[in-house]
Amino acid sequence: MSAKSALVTPFLNHNFFYTHPDYTLGSDAKRRVHDYLANQPLFLQDYGQIEQADFAIGFSFGDSDCINLELANIANKVHQIAPSLTLYLQQEIALHASTPRIIIANNQYQTTFDVAKQAQQRQVGKKVLVLAQAWHAKRCIETCQSLGLEVVALKVVNGFPANDPQPWVRNPINWVIKESHRHMATGYEISQKYQLA
Missing domain, CATH: 3.40.50 (Rossmann fold)
Structure with missing residues (x-):
């Protein structure tokens, strides 16, 4: 499967491509992400x-x-x-x-x-x-x-635009970090604070 088709059909092939593997999340941020993952559906269907x-x-x-x-x-x-x-x-x-x-x-x-x-x-x-x-x-x-x-x-x-100008929509990890913090700051502020790639 090509990288392009992997981005269009992420639930058939979970190969996302990130520019770096490190995220700078402190303990409070990790707790918010954990709570979001534990309490929210990640995605919906038709x-x-x-x-x-x-x-x-x-x-x-x-x-x-x-x-x-x-x-x-x-x-x-x-x-x-x-x-x-x-x-x-x-x-x-x-x-x-x-x-x-x-x-x-x-x-x-x-x-x-x-x-x-x-x-x-x-x-x-x-x-x-x-x-x-x-x-x-x-x-x-x-x-x-x-x-x-x-x-x-x-x-x-179902998909994420890997090269989008908005870092928080580029992949599932960035999206979860942004959504778990969205009541605290804008997508741009969250992207900068946590160095979303």
Whole structure:
């Protein structure tokens, strides 16, 4: 299996490529990571019926094309199944989608909350289909629920963009370190503090 296909299908082959094996985690950071691993599902899988949704929200994963292109492909398939479903796609996904969509764009960094809030403010319905990277999906769902939306279906992509400008999305280890500390600092701050490669 090539390195490229290993990144696209990480659950079939667990060969991730890291630029260095060392992470600078102190005892408190290790405890947070341990607690996160013990209490959180690492990733989610597809569920629900697309036809039950009033609209869909596509949450990007990183800035690079790799995973966002796969999410755009899912959005295209969703449109084939449910052509009247409104698709709200974060700009990194919308760039690659060939279907009618509403682009959620901003010149500044957008959080998961920012994206969900923009879609929620433009939409009348409450039932949503979430399109997300599998390890990011839990937070996307929780964010939608915090805004009063009911997530009736989920479609995911499993993979990590190894060369993304955002270090915390490059591999599962970086993602777990970032998510276990996300209430304390931004992804950029966590990446710098723990020297995420």
